[in-house]
Amino acid sequence: MKPLLKAHLTSQFLAATLVSLGLSSSLAWADGDLKRMPAGAPKAFQSECASCHTAYSPKLLPAASWGRIMDKLDKHYGLNATLSAEETADIKRWLMDNAATKSKRLEEPPQDRITEAAWFKKEHRRISQTTWANPAVKSPSNCAACHTQADKGRFDDDNLRIPR
Ligand code: HEC
Ligand code: HEC
Incomplete structure (x- = not known):
C-alpha cells in the first residue's frame, strides 16, 4: 500500500473509532463541561446562595x-448575606476546591463579579440594551433568565431562551 493512502485510511479508521466510542462529541463539549456544577455542594449553598x-x-x-466573596458576606453587593461561621467555612472550602482552573477563567474580575469578567463580556457582546433592560432579565447576573440550566452550570445553545 502506498504510504499516503495508508495514512488516509488510518485517520479515517481513527475518526470512525472515536465516533463509535462517543469521544468526538465529548471533545466538542469539553469547554462546556468545565463550567458544570460539581456534585457535593453543602446544603447551605443550595438553600442560601x-x-x-x-x-x-x-x-x-x-x-x-x-x-x-465568602470573607465579606456582611457586605455582599449591597446586601448582608451573613451565614453561620460553620456554613460559611463549608461553602468557602467547597467553592475554592471546585473553582475555575482553566487559564482564561483565572482572571479575578472587578468586584469579583462573573459578569465583569472579560470572557463574560465577550460571550454576551451581541445582546442588545433592550434585552438587558427587559424586566424578565433585570440584571446580567440573572443567568437563569436566559440559560434555563444555569443552576447546573450548563450554558450551551440548547438551553438558551432569551426573554422577548
Ligand atoms: C440576600 C440575598 C443574597 C444571598 C443570600 C446571596 N447573594 Fe450573592 N448576590 C446578591 C445580589 C443582590 C447580588 C448582585 C446582583 C446584581 O448585581 O444584579 C449578588 C451577586 C453575587 C455574585 C456576583 C454575580 C455577578 O454579577 O457576577 C456572586 C458570585 C454571588 N452573589 C455569590 C453568592 C454566594 C456564594 C452566596 C452564598 C454564600 C450568595 N451570593 C448569597 C444577593 C445575595
Ligand atoms: C439576557 C440573556 C442572558 C443572560 C442574563 C446571561 N446570558 Fe450567557 N449567553 C446569552 C446568549 C444569547 C449567549 C450566546 C452568545 C452567542 O452565541 O452569540 C450566551 C453565552 C454564554 C456562555 C458561552 C456559551 C457556552 O457554550 O459556553 C456562557 C458561559 C454564559 N453565557 C454564561 C452566563 C452566565 C454565567 C450568566 C450569569 C452570570 C449569563 N450567561 C447570563 C444570554 C444570556
Whole structure:
C-alpha cells in the first residue's frame, strides 16, 4: 500500500473509532463541561446562595475571588448575606476546591463579579440594551433568565431562551 493512502485510511479508521466510542462529541463539549456544577455542594449553598439569585457554579470564578466573596458576606453587593461561621467555612472550602482552573477563567474580575469578567463580556457582546433592560432579565447576573440550566452550570445553545 502506498504510504499516503495508508495514512488516509488510518485517520479515517481513527475518526470512525472515536465516533463509535462517543469521544468526538465529548471533545466538542469539553469547554462546556468545565463550567458544570460539581456534585457535593453543602446544603447551605443550595438553600442560601441560591435563594436570591442563580446557584453560580464554582467553575465561574477563580478560587481567590470566591475566598474574598465568602470573607465579606456582611457586605455582599449591597446586601448582608451573613451565614453561620460553620456554613460559611463549608461553602468557602467547597467553592475554592471546585473553582475555575482553566487559564482564561483565572482572571479575578472587578468586584469579583462573573459578569465583569472579560470572557463574560465577550460571550454576551451581541445582546442588545433592550434585552438587558427587559424586566424578565433585570440584571446580567440573572443567568437563569436566559440559560434555563444555569443552576447546573450548563450554558450551551440548547438551553438558551432569551426573554422577548
Ligand atoms: C440576600 C440575598 C443574597 C444571598 C443570600 C446571596 N447573594 Fe450573592 N448576590 C446578591 C445580589 C443582590 C447580588 C448582585 C446582583 C446584581 O448585581 O444584579 C449578588 C451577586 C453575587 C455574585 C456576583 C454575580 C455577578 O454579577 O457576577 C456572586 C458570585 C454571588 N452573589 C455569590 C453568592 C454566594 C456564594 C452566596 C452564598 C454564600 C450568595 N451570593 C448569597 C444577593 C445575595
Ligand atoms: C439576557 C440573556 C442572558 C443572560 C442574563 C446571561 N446570558 Fe450567557 N449567553 C446569552 C446568549 C444569547 C449567549 C450566546 C452568545 C452567542 O452565541 O452569540 C450566551 C453565552 C454564554 C456562555 C458561552 C456559551 C457556552 O457554550 O459556553 C456562557 C458561559 C454564559 N453565557 C454564561 C452566563 C452566565 C454565567 C450568566 C450569569 C452570570 C449569563 N450567561 C447570563 C444570554 C444570556
